[in-house]
Amino acid sequence: MSERRSPLAISDAEMERLARERVADHFHDECGVFGIHGHDEASHICYLGLYALQHRGQESCGMVASNGREHIAHRAMGLVADTFGEKTLGRLRGRHAIGHVRYSTAGESLLRNAQPICANTDGGPVSIAHNGNLVNAVAIRRELEGRGAIFGSTSDSEVLLHLLARSREEHVEDRFIDAVSRVKGAFSIVLLTDDALIGARDPSGFRPLSLGRLGRAYVLASETCALDLIGASYERDVEPGEMVVIRRGRLRSLRPFTREVPKHFCIFEYIYFARPDSNLVGHNVYAFRKELGRTLAREHPVAADMVVPVLDSGNAAALGYAEQEGIPYETALIRNHYVRRTFIEPAQSIRNFGVKVKHNAIKSFLDGRRVVLVDDSIVRGTTLVKIVGMLRVAGAREVHVRISSPPTIGRCHYGIDTPTREELIAHDHSVDEIREIIGADSLGFLSLEGLRRTAASEVKIGICDGCFSDNYPIPVDSETETPQLSLFRAMEEEPDPE
Numbered sequence: 001m002s003e004r005r006s007p008l009a010i011s012d013a014e015m016e017r018l019a020r021e022r023v024a025d026h027f028h029d030e031c032g033v034f035g036i037h038g039h040d041e042a043s044h045i046c047y048l049g050l051y052a053l054q055h056r057g058q059e060s061c062g063m064v065a066s067n068g069r070e071h072i073a074h075r076a077m078g079l080v081a082d083t084f085g086e087k088t089l090g091r092l093r094g095r096h097a098i099g100h101v102r103y104s105t106a107g108e109s110l111l112r113n114a115q116p117i118c119a120n121t122d123g124g125p126v127s128i129a130h131n132g133n134l135v136n137a138v139a140i141r142r143e144l145e146g147r148g149a150i151f152g153s154t155s156d157s158e159v160l161l162h163l164l165a166r167s168r169e170e171h172v173e174d175r176f177i178d179a180v181s182r183v184k185g186a187f188s189i190v191l192l193t194d195d196a197l198i199g200a201r202d203p204s205g206f207r208p209l210s211l212g213r214l215g216r217a218y219v220l221a222s223e224t225c226a227l228d229l230i231g232a233s234y235e236r237d238v239e240p241g242e243m244v245v246i247r248r249g250r251l252r253s254l255r256p257f258t259r260e261v262p263k264h265f266c267i268f269e270y271i272y273f274a275r276p277d278s279n280l281v282g283h284n285v286y287a288f289r290k291e292l293g294r295t296l297a298r299e300h301p302v303a304a305d306m307v308v309p310v311l312d313s314g315n316a317a318a319l320g321y322a323e324q325e326g327i328p329y330e331t332a333l334i335r336n337h338y339v340r341r342t343f344i345e346p347a348q349s350i351r352n353f354g355v356k357v358k359h360n361a362i363k364s365f366l367d368g369r370r371v372v373l374v375d376d377s378i379v380r381g382t383t384l385v386k387i388v389g390m391l392r393v394a395g396a397r398e399v400h401v402r403i404s405s406p407p408t409i410g411r412c413h414y415g416i417d418t419p420t421r422e423e424l425i426a427h428d429h430s431v432d433e434i435r436e437i438i439g440a441d442s443l444g445f446l447s448l449e450g451l452r453r454t455a456a457s458e459v460k461i462g463i464c465d466g467c468f469s470d471n472y473p474i475p476v477d478s479e480t481e482t483p484q485l486s487l488f489r490a491m492e493e494e495p496d497p498e
């Protein structure tokens with residue numbers, strides 16, 4: 001066997017450096033949106049909805065409520081539960097509300113980029129919460145700036161509000177149609193006016209958006225897990241290219257995009273991003289991940305004593321793999337769920353503290369055993385370098401890594417945060433080189449064909465797999481990668497929690 005690099009070769013300092021290198025002014029973020037129309041406790045319900053969508057973004061969150069005349073907004077850095085207390089929710093008065101959770105790369109994790117974004121237009125207040133990335137936002141922004149527009153954030157979503165405010169149409173829904181007709185890329189949007197809640201999805205349908213009912217109220221949410229929490233019924237998905245306008249207890253469905261385009265639902269929502277208890281396009285995420293695990297086992301079987309998931313991202317695929325192969329499933333790797341991004345490190349006395357603070361291996365289960373370690377994806381490879389090393393230190397005799405998606409070779413341009421192409425380990429390393437780097441005895445990725453076949457038989461909708469295939473359905477404005485936005489940087493303090 002060729003010489004193996006030390007399984008713990010990447011130091012915590014190196015990890016920090018890699019993380020810092022990701023800091024760049026680019027429009028890349030992951031988000032969740034929620035909206036409710038016609039409920040006496042709109043802000044409280046919206047809070048619960050955002051709470052259920054927290055996995056879609058942990059850096060900032062916000063909510064806007066409408067009392068039929070004016071909008072009241074609250075945005076903050078941090079988690080939903082730390083941001084909204086009884087006092088704040090009490091101030092967010094009104095029967096309609098929208099909310100947003102956001103994660104962005106560190107350079108842009110600023111309060112001014114938190115959503116919803118609000119504006120007073122000549123047609124009244126308008127607030128918008130957006131999930132997805134617009135690939136021509138930089139060009140539109142430059143054009144608008146050239147005509148005197150002043151932007152308050154570096155978020156791509158703000159261009160929508162500017163376009164809407166400048167539209168010459170009379171009614172707000174027509175103004176919104178004007179705006180979304182100009183942008184390209186991915187959007188699932190909830191928009192609040194003084195009296196209406198509007199939901200819209202781009203014609204390709206990259207990002208999810210579900211419609212539910214809570215009594216007589218209408219609810220829009222990125223994922224159905226939010227409907228479950230508030231006890232709302234799932235009615236249907238907002239269709240790709242559809243716009244729903246909810247006003248005075250009635251819903252109107254519009255089809256503002258004249259051109260039919262192929263559907264491209266993001267397959268990574270199924271693989272990693274969405275919560276397993278959500279249904280996307282009517283299909284359960286957990287069931288899909290298990291099916292990926294089964295396909296993976298058929299493609300890359302191996303003799304082993306146990307299948308161990310990387311918690312929590314590898315759980316369902318590992319279970320599918322174990323069932324398919326008839327190998328016991330063991331959570332022999334335990335995860336601390338309370339780890340935050342930063343923690344106070346002790347002096348050098350504890351080796352590999354960074355790994356151990358998040359995961360710990362159960363030695364008595366692993367000693368002398370042959371392990372299949374399953375995760376959903378490899379991005380930079382740093383997680384697996386550490387975990388494979390930890391399993392070996394715990395005594396595992398063999399570690400066979402199985403990944404329930406193909407090698408990630410390109411970044412996502414439509415709303416999943418991925419590092420630059422150069423940072424993706426699969427971009428310039430073969431499968432065997434990656435195996436060497438992570439220190440595994442064998443490594444198997446789900447094939448692109450296997451993924452496509454599983455998707456075709458399970459969800460029956462066109463998918464986007466650009467990050468695995470390098471086949472991007474909507475061409476990307478090259479400036480989106482490095483927009484070089486001219487910014488002024490101000491100190492923005494996080495408000496004290498209540």
Ligand code: AMP
Pocket residue numbers: 272310313314375376377378379380381382383384416417418
């Ligand atoms: P890495 O250590 O860089 O290879 O990252 C792989 C790990 O990150 C896996 O456990 C994935 O579940 C997880 N992951 C994959 N994509 C993302 C993403 N967009 N944001 C956060 N975590 C991710």
